[in-house]
Amino acid sequence: MAARTRALETILVGKGLVDPAAVDALIETYETRVGPRNGARVVAKAWMDPSFAQWLRSDATAAIASLGYSGRQGEHMRALFNGDGVHNLVVCTLCSCYPWSVLGLPPVWYKSPPYRSRAVIDPRRVLGEFGVVLPAETRIEVWDSTAELRYLVIPQRPPNTDDLDEEQLAALVTRDSMIGTGFPRARP
């Protein structure tokens, strides 16, 4: 695989289609600078600031871009707000579309065939396997990502966090809670 990748790179660089320095810079970005902490900041701001939450509901792409996080493929973002009686779960049944700009690259299970099929067929059971047990009356909405549209779940703010600031709130937001397969942490 390594040799084949080098072969493709040799061809692409030789044709002037990619710049090796730009490739290295991109890798560095994804290994060190882009990750779920970006999304956690979006969620914490939505918890703190009702006008930002409203902006997220009406135009998530612009609201998220205002914090400096924009998709590389020009994809649109939609924020899915969990609430009493509704829980959102995100999947990509076709391949592995994922909101890179706010969550980084997806975990292995997100890309695995069982998650991609079972999250749609039996979401309640899949959530249970993640330790997310919901009341029977809670409606589970499953959202299938595409190349053009990616989703960010805005989990419910944990109780007893009124006195926390945005940074402390962001520390409670887990990656899985923004996919829908987890809850935020309780305050320490």
Add this chain to the structure above:
Amino acid sequence: MSQSEYWPDLQEATFAEPWQAQVFALTVKLNEGGIFSWSEWSEALGKELAGAAQDGSDYYERWLLALDGLLVRKHVATPAQIQDLTEAWQRAAEATPHGKPILLENDPLGEASR
């Protein structure tokens, strides 16, 4: 981060091996350069992922196959060209002492083989 026994996080790092990062970045750059749209890419990747390993462990192998196929369909490379260069890089890797950077010039058959 996930503690589930059913859905373990198999991989701590973003990429398990350097070539995975490389093939990922090449794909993103080619899309940004307009060689293919991201929808075309998703479709190509989706086709390769049909029948992927249940644990997701061969994800980047399939990603590489998808890129390979898309570049051939876009007439950026021919299968023979990719195969010849792959073999040259393999020979170069085998001929390179451990700890030294692998360079295509280290291919003992050199340009003559390509």
